[in-house]
Amino acid sequence: MPLVMTMDVRNVNIAVVDLDHSTTSNRIISHIEASEYLSLVGTTEQYIVAMDALENGTVDIIVQIPNNFERDMIVSTPEKINITANAVNATKGSLGSQYLVQTIARALQELKNEKSPTQLSELVTVQNRFNPTLNYRHYMIPALMIILFILICGFLPALSIVGEKESGTIEQINVTPVSRMTFILSKLIPYWLIGLFVLTIAMIVARVVYGLYPVGSIGLIYFGAACFILTISGFSLTIANFSETMQQTMFVMFFFVMIFMLMSGLLTPIDSMPNWAQKFTGILPPRYFVEILRSVYLKGSTFMDLWHNYLALGIFATIFNILAALTYKKQA
Amino acid sequence: MSDIVISVHNLTKRFGNFTAVDHITFDVQRGEIFGFLGANGAGKTSAMRMLCGLSYPTSGSGNVAGFDIMHEGEQIKRHIGYMSQRFSLYNELTVSENINLFAGIYGLSKKETTKRATQLLERLNLHSERNTLVKSLPLGWKQKLSFSIATIHNPEVVFLDEPTGGVDPVTRRQFWEMIYETANNGTTIFVTTHYMDEAEYCSRVSIMVDGEIRALDTPTNLKQKFNAMTMDDVFRTLARGAKRGE
Numbered sequence: 001m002p003l004v005m006t007m008d009v010r011n012v013n014i015a016v017v018d019l020d021h022s023t024t025s026n027r028i029i030s031h032i033e034a035s036e037y038l039s040l041v042g043t044t045e046q047y048i049v050a051m052d053a054l055e056n057g058t059v060d061i062i063v064q065i066p067n068n069f070e071r072d073m074i075v076s077t078p079e080k081i082n083i084t085a086n087a088v089n090a091t092k093g094s095l096g097s098q099y100l101v102q103t104i105a106r107a108l109q110e111l112k113n114e115k116s117p118t119q120l121s122e123l124v125t126v127q128n129r130f131n132p133t134l135n136y137r138h139y140m141i142p143a144l145m146i147i148l149f150i151l152i153c154g155f156l157p158a159l160s161i162v163g164e165k166e167s168g169t170i171e172q173i174n175v176t177p178v179s180r181m182t183f184i185l186s187k188l189i190p191y192w193l194i195g196l197f198v199l200t201i202a203m204i205v206a207r208v209v210y211g212l213y214p215v216g217s218i219g220l221i222y223f224g225a226a227c228f229i230l231t232i233s234g235f236s237l238t239i240a241n242f243s244e245t246m247q248q249t250m251f252v253m254f255f256f257v258m259i260f261m262l263m264s265g266l267l268t269p270i271d272s273m274p275n276w277a278q279k280f281t282g283i284l285p286p287r288y289f290v291e292i293l294r295s296v297y298l299k300g301s302t303f304m305d306l307w308h309n310y311l312a313l314g315i316f317a318t319i320f321n322i323l324a325a326l327t328y329k330k331q332a
Numbered sequence: 333m334s335d336i337v338i339s340v341h342n343l344t345k346r347f348g349n350f351t352a353v354d355h356i357t358f359d360v361q362r363g364e365i366f367g368f369l370g371a372n373g374a375g376k377t378s379a380m381r382m383l384c385g386l387s388y389p390t391s392g393s394g395n396v397a398g399f400d401i402m403h404e405g406e407q408i409k410r411h412i413g414y415m416s417q418r419f420s421l422y423n424e425l426t427v428s429e430n431i432n433l434f435a436g437i438y439g440l441s442k443k444e445t446t447k448r449a450t451q452l453l454e455r456l457n458l459h460s461e462r463n464t465l466v467k468s469l470p471l472g473w474k475q476k477l478s479f480s481i482a483t484i485h486n487p488e489v490v491f492l493d494e495p496t497g498g499v500d501p502v503t504r505r506q507f508w509e510m511i512y513e514t515a516n517n518g519t520t521i522f523v524t525t526h527y528m529d530e531a532e533y534c535s536r537v538s539i540m541v542d543g544e545i546r547a548l549d550t551p552t553n554l555k556q557k558f559n560a561m562t563m564d565d566v567f568r569t570l571a572r573g574a575k576r577g578e
Contacts, residue, residue: 168418175384175414176437177406331385331405 009037010272012096015050015059016043022070024111028063028081031107037099054086054129056305060271061085061096063104080125087128088298089269090139097126130215130299141212142293143266145202146286149225150257153195154232155250157187161240162249174330184325188233195229196222215300224292224306227313231285234320241327260286285316336395337362337489337520338383343392345378352378354543355392360536362488365511365521367531367551370540371571376524377417379540380491383522384414397488410438413482413490413519417497419474421481423467427458430466431481438485452480455510472503476510483514490514492523496530508533528564539567541574 014032018025033040041059044050053059064082072078083100087093101124164170173183199222206212214221236253243249261267263277264286270278281287288309295301303310338360345353353375360366370376381387383396385405394401397411421430428449435445453459456476466474475495483490492511496504508530515521523534531537531551538548547554547570551563558566 167423168416168420169422171386171416171418172414172420173437174386175409175412176434177409177439178437331388 009092009095009099009269012038012092012099012271013041013058013060014038014100015041015053015062017045017047017050017062017064018043019045019067020065020069024070024073024108025065027111028065028104028107031103032063032100035099035103038096038103051084054084055299057086059086060092061100063100083124083126085126085128086130088130088139088294090136092269092271093128097128101126137210138212138298139294141206141210142297143290145199145206146228146264146266146290146293147261148198148202149195149229149289150232150260150286152198153191153229154236154257155253156194156236157191157233158236158240158243158249158253159246160187161237162243162246165244166246180325180328180330184237184321184328187237188230188321191233192226192229195233196225199225212297214297216296216302220296220301220303220306221293224289224296224310224313227310227317228285228289230317231313231320234317234324235285237324238320238327241324241329260284263287265290285313288312288316335362336360337364338366338394338396338522340383340394341392343379343382343394344390345375345382345387346390351543353382353389356540356543356545358538358545358548360489360520360522362520363515363518364535365515365523365533367534367537368522368524368540369526369531369537369567370524371574374540374574375543376540377493380493380522380524384412384491385409411488413485413487415475415478415482415490415492415495417493419471419478421466421474421478424465426463426465427453427469427477428462430477431484434481435484440485448484452484456480472499472507475499476503476507479507479510483519486517487519489520489522492521494524494526496525496527504530528562528567531563531567537563539570541570546570 016025016029016032018029029040029043032038041053047062047064050059050062050064054062062082062084064084066079066081069078069081081104083097085093085097104124161170164173203214203218203221235256239252239256240249243252263273263281264270264284265281266286270281270287273281292306292309292313295306336359338358340359341357342355343353343357344351344355356379368376368380378387382389382401383394385396385401385408389402396408399405399407399411401408422433425433431449431452432445435448440448453462456473458473458477461469461473466477469477479490479492479495482492496507499507504527511521511523511533523530525531534551536548536550537554538545539554540546547557547566549557554566555561555563558569560566560569
């Protein structure tokens with residue numbers, strides 16, 4: 001877990017908009033390439049191209065080296081190097097741009113024999129996109145909403161079924177002609193409604209207390225939540241079908257919930273995890289909802305940006321609920 | 333009154349090496365009160381669960397209300413009522429909510445439900461308690477309510493698993509009056525009990541020992557056969573040989 005739960009920022013994807021094409025700009029690019037923390041995705045001459053990449057997530061930070069930077073640096077005060085960071089994840093945005101500034105500084109230091117007359121700090125400006133003040137709260141509030149869902153819609157349906165097993169009422173139901181799907185739906189729908197109600201409350205609190213409101217569409221958030229609750233509740237019902245007592249259910253659920261909380265990018269960025277762990281997160285349903293909620297809340301992403309996340313949640317919801325209906329045995 | 337509602341042939345249930353029910357064979361006629369006796373652990377509940385479609389037999393065959401217990405468990409469930417050893421109505425719901433829930437599950441119409449609910453509450457004298465949570469009712473009332481709900485859809489057979497355990501003698505008496513009334517309306521009663529005085533009320537009685545049926549006849553015939561004064565003596569004679577304890 002320490003490998004996965006890292007606050008370190010690694011693999012920060014950089015795009016360079018090189019308008020200068022000089023020794024200096026080449027030096028800067030090669031330093032970025034050599035850095036342990038930064039990885040160069042590509043260079044381009046158009047800021048728009050880089051910005052598109054930033055928006056769809058393939059690039060975290062853009063460095064723009066202005067035209068005639070090298071020449072102006074010698075002659076007079078050059079136009080500043082512009083750093084644009086995606087700060088949806090505040091930690092990554094700020095640490096990433098700091099690493100970058102240091103890297104550029106080192107590159108420029110090496111070129112010191114060319115005697116730059118201007119102070120280094122005046123050569124670079126940093127701009128954090130989507131979360132301009134690097135407010136950690138804005139990063140955490142969507143995560144807290146998801147934790148709430150996992151706790152309410154993940155634990156309660158399981159406890160409700162196991163509670164019936166313990167009190168014996170499930171046997172009375174098993175001896176009636178109620179179909180398995182009906183029974184599972186009767187356990188699912190109440191928690192689904194409760195979950196959507198909780199979401200509404202959470203969004204109001206985020207708005208009133210923290211002043212955070214979604215940049216994107218509220219409908220997209222509800223749609224995502226609807227899919228996610230079905231997924232996590234279906235999962236929880238499946239666990240309940242395999243358990244006989246409350247303790248058993250709680251322990252098994254805790255095991256999975258720990259993994260969900262620590263590895264779904266709720267608290268620490270998935271991009272900073274080792275490669276194998278990043279691949280592993282693909283099978284964790286919360287990961288997709290984390291991405292939906294953060295992107296819609298902070299970046300204002302649209303359905304077209306996020307459709308694959310919805311698709312993944314839809315598939316998970318279907319699988320888990322079918323599994324829940326199949327593993328619920330009326331007759332042993 | 334001579335058609336067969338439950339017919340079982342060589343029914344067996346094994347859990348690993350343990351044979352809970354060992355090749356039992358019997359028939360139950362329509363409208364009978366069939367007493368299913370046996371010591372604790374003799375296999376009564378296991379046998380009953382197979383008949384209700386709650387568990388699959390390991391081998392053997394059986395028919396309940398005209399349906400095969402191996403393959404038609406879900407159809408059987410439409411035609412039977414079941415009252416388990418444990419009280420199993422929803423404690424968190426009121427009396428009428430429980431009635432409505434089970435009436436709904438058995439697909440009774442709104443009109444029929446209201447009619448039956450009124451009848452039921454009147455018969456049980458529970459009208460004033462209809463909005464009380466079931467968990468706050470005394471045990472005897474709970475058991476009578478359970479029985480009434482188990483028969484709310486006029487099933488062909490109703491299975492009662494130790495329905496009067498822990499119930500006082502007066503209420504037990506009333507309970508058996510309800511059983512008689514239900515049987516007179518043509519419902520077959522399949523009942524397990526540990527009270528031998530109750531065994532005397534049954535039309536026929538089977539006694540299970542170690543997973544096998546050791547005796548099956550009317551209480552009068554059984555007493556004659558074992559040369560005993562009461563069913564209690566018959567039971568003791570048979571159960572003495574039991575290898576399984578509690």
